[in-house]
Amino acid sequence: MRTVIALGCTLLLSLGAMPGKASAEAKEPIRIGMVADKTGGLAAYGYSHEKTVRAALDKINKEGGISGRPVELYVEDTESKPAVGGVKFRKLVESNKVDFVIDSNSSGVAVACAPVAKELKTPYFPSAGATEISGDKGNRYVFQPCTNVRQEIKGVARWAVENIGKKWVLVVVNYAWGWSNQEEFTQYIKEAGGQVLEAVRVPLGTSDWLPYLKGKITQEADAVFLAAFGSDFLSAVRDIHAIRPDIKKLGALYALSAQDVAKIGDPVEGMYCITSYPTYLAAMDTEANRSFRGLIGVDPEGKELGTGTRFVLAYNWAMWQTMFIIKQGIEKSGWKSRADHPKFIQAVEGLQWKQSVEFPQGDGSIRAQDHLIQTGLYIEQVTKGTIRVAAKIPVSETTYPPIVDHTKEAF
Template identity: 25%
Template sequence: MRRIWEGSLRLVLAGFLAVLLSAWPQASEAAKQVVKVGLSAPLTGDWAEYGNDFKRAVQMVFDKLNKEGGINGTRLELVVLDSRGDPKEAVLIAEKLVADPEVIAEIGDFSSSCSMAAAPVYEAAKMVQLSPTTSHQDWTKKGEYMFRVVATQGFEGPYNARWAVQELKKKKIATIYINNDWGVDANKYFVMEAKKLGAEIVAEEAFTPGEKDFTAIITKMKRLNPELIYLPTFYADAAAILNQAKRMHFKPVVLANSSLFSQKTIELGGEAVEGILIPANYFSTDPRPGAQKFTKEYRELYGTDPNQFAALAYDAAGLLVAALKKVGVEDRSKVRQGLLELRGFEGATGPITYEHGRDPAKDLVKITIKEGKWVLYKP
């Protein structure tokens, strides 16, 4: 009787084990139905609007993909982490993302300082770091896994200098720039080209990130009275500078970087930012099919027009999806090759290819603020 009982128990246990083992591949397979993509961006602080533009645009791409079945049945999950615009925080985020085996790639960060600080972490893990907006000329030289969507400052700076000197005919120029990796780079390339074109740079004034009192700088600018001020900075800083200049009865011609293309510039700057000139990587009236497709989808989803930061993030997400469709989602190190092999990608900001390097050529459009709205610039 005991032998019969023991035999029955063994049969029951064997059957249970068989069921368990047969279920294991299914559970393992189910776990592969989702892979993660990290998004490192400033969601709080002075640059929060930029980070939230990123989040909205990337999420809309992933949501659409997942509704259509994902990548061979695998859905993409966006893991959003707030860098606060702090390079140290960006490094901590990078360490967290690369330590998670389910994370296939990272989109971000917004600022060059954050992206450059985190680059060695992603490079060591062979994880693609795909930034919509990191434009510091040297960032992609830090490794083989850094890709950008935006034009570099080595491209935008000279473009703006030609606009100032050759088109606007301004020869006496001053600059006010944020003293971080990006700001120094942006100022350098503008000044180099402006000098080559014969302009006199009467002042180059740097300010510390987070500075609120620009009285001394504006007083100096009033005394020098330049024909144009070049302002490579971000919306909160630019609004503060120009509001204080207005209160001090100083209204210069201002040309700035594409970084100011945000509704926040208008909300914070009001009348003080009226007439400011900037280039943009995207504008809602751009007739190209990629731009119009994005504009339509964004308006329908969020009820407002997107800006270039949303467009650049949208393109980053689209590029990543296209690369993953080529190489799959099993090996994060293969994503790099998938991006390099892309041809004919038409984004919201124009055609993008990494055939000749990880710094794509871009077409820029000139815009200005008129009657409280961003509009195309007309000479």
């Protein structure tokens, strides 16, 4: 499926003073491709990300575009499958002639697209959290504008040991994102003085988790770390509660995203969850965040305006900010066409920003060496059927040395 947006400032451009070739060049649209998870297991994420990106483009084009040029959006469905994502990335570049590619919340899709981005020399900004994306699976054309698993686990490990428990059972979905969570949690919880007793991997889409959990969550365990989302999360918390209703739980990033915690009830009551963007406006009630939520159509409780349904807030802030990272990179580098991609990439390496409506999540930067965003986190907790912020984790706690240095790679 392909969707095209051309929100125009062409009339404004036609009134400009640039004659001949320069005027024509100014009118040439900048094309952005989006590999969105519109169907399959991540469809709710694909919907929210696409809606958010459309809102960002609407804002950009209404304000004159980028360097006086309108922006077009081309959307392809990954079907939430890595192999499909790679094919759709190639289609966007080779058939639709896009200049930049964004999204996929699937780490599997992002990892599959990364070598294609390098081959086709096209800057790529996925919204997936596997550490490898800004590590050995990344390259100079790939940026990670959302927090990754290593940042998230390193950032919360000490707090988790001090406030939740020391002896842990890990329960993760069996694919790239789950593996990253298992690896990083095992390392950093040990460094914080904790211990992992068991690690359980469960296939995506499993409705009955009891056979996998049987005998794993013993009385010795203080807590469970759960890396699952969507329907997998619902099945997991139900069955963990059936085995050990007293055990404490910590969810990986956005495990609670779009979940109706009041409806779920006891299985999630008291549960903690890592997040890089709070569910409720009250936790970050800034003018920038209020404006951002209004523009994407989300109310103070995280519900979609017009439908009243829970909106998946997972990394949609990162996709919104990515549009303005691209804008700043183009304007800073003087980018005109694909031939200027090296200049664009160098401009984004080390880019910094302050919180604003364009960057509602807060102050941040893109680390030059590994192309990873540097920002802080939150820990949320379910309390009496609602979600509140239990702790704020500063960027100093999430930072770790770069795994790679892409600035040394040739274009």
